[in-house]
Amino acid sequence: MRDLRIVFMGTPEFAVTTLKYIIEAKYNVVGVITAPDRPAGRGRKLQQSAVKEFAIANDLPVLQPTNLKSPEFLEELKSLKPNLQVVVAFRMLPKVVWQLPEFGTFNLHASLLPQYRGAAPINWSIINGDTHTGASTFFIDEKIDTGAMILQKETPIELKDNVGSLHDRLMILGAELVIDTLDLIKNDKVKTISQKESEGLKEAPKLTKENTRINWSLSATKLFDFIRGLNPYPAAWTIIKNGEIELNTKLYDIEVLIESHDKDAGEIIQEENKLKVAVKDGYILVNEIQLPGKRKMKTKELLNGYQFETGAKVL
Numbered sequence: 001m002r003d004l005r006i007v008f009m010g011t012p013e014f015a016v017t018t019l020k021y022i023i024e025a026k027y028n029v030v031g032v033i034t035a036p037d038r039p040a041g042r043g044r045k046l047q048q049s050a051v052k053e054f055a056i057a058n059d060l061p062v063l064q065p066t067n068l069k070s071p072e073f074l075e076e077l078k079s080l081k082p083n084l085q086v087v088v089a090f091r092m093l094p095k096v097v098w099q100l101p102e103f104g105t106f107n108l109h110a111s112l113l114p115q116y117r118g119a120a121p122i123n124w125s126i127i128n129g130d131t132h133t134g135a136s137t138f139f140i141d142e143k144i145d146t147g148a149m150i151l152q153k154e155t156p157i158e159l160k161d162n163v164g165s166l167h168d169r170l171m172i173l174g175a176e177l178v179i180d181t182l183d184l185i186k187n188d189k190v191k192t193i194s195q196k197e198s199e200g201l202k203e204a205p206k207l208t209k210e211n212t213r214i215n216w217s218l219s220a221t222k223l224f225d226f227i228r229g230l231n232p233y234p235a236a237w238t239i240i241k242n243g244e245i246e247l248n249t250k251l252y253d254i255e256v257l258i259e260s261h262d263k264d265a266g267e268i269i270q271e272e273n274k275l276k277v278a279v280k281d282g283y284i285l286v287n288e289i290q291l292p293g294k295r296k297m298k299t300k301e302l303l304n305g306y307q308f309e310t311g312a313k314v315l
Contacts, residue, residue: 004186012050017171034062068097087107098141113195135152220279221256228254236250255287257276277314
């Protein structure tokens with residue numbers, strides 16, 4: 001049985017759950033590496049990452065390098081004498097870092113690799129209308145998310161899911177998978193499987209202003225998947241033209257109404273406390289919305305004091 005000395009690397013809340021599970025499983029975490037503190041909010045005060053906050057609360061040594069290749073950082077890392085590194089939602093590592101430990105460096109990725117390599121696998125699995133996804137652990141190599149796989153576990157994607165609910169479920173599933181992976185490594189029982197390259201692999205690129213804008217020419221079902229795949233973060237957006245005013249607007253919770261109509265695609269229909277957008281095969285019923293300069297709110301709450309003119313539309 002191996003005596004593991006683990007360095008954990010991660011930054012957001014998603015990674016905290018895995019680190020918590022590792023600590024609770026009594027594994028020896030000799031150090032935590034996370035992103036540098038960054039200014040946030042209106043006051044631009046320095047904000048610690050979720051992983052740093054958890055590490056400090058649990059008396060774990062924390063390193064926050066700006067340059068993963070700097071001699072100073074590499075010396076600090078070596079001084080921890082890790083023989084295994086675990087990576088969850090961090091950044092791409094240089095070879096000098098991932099090849100350092102005796103037992104390697106493995107990563108938790110929130111997809112069933114080789115599908116959805118990239119930065120936003122949870123979002124894209126919903127956007128593409130998949131019915132299942134999962135998590136994978138794999139040893140890091142020189143490319144992004146291509147290394148030899150250790151374990152995988154599936155979970156269904158329900159119609160009621162948005163990226164928030166799926167994120168939270170994968171956060172737990174992934175943490176459990178990491179513990180199973182650590183148990184295999186500790187007992188020297190890992191049997192890796194090479195990722196199979198094939199045509200038609202789906203990618204999970206970083207979400208940008210360009211690829212999160214709503215395309216109202218899509219079918220109602222594809223629009224439903226697109227919007228819930230970005231809800232609650234970073235949120236799908238569109239421009240609403242209300243009279244002479246154009247509003248950069250985010251949409252969150254929606255429903256689909258499949259029915260025939262003679263409206264133009266993109267036309268907005270306000271009916272008492274309901275707001276619908278006509279699409280080619282029905283309507284998108286908007287339940288939650290955020291206009292510029294306002295907080296996110298239920299549509300019926302917005303319509304108590306806001307009026308959409310006849311002819312209002314989305315662009």
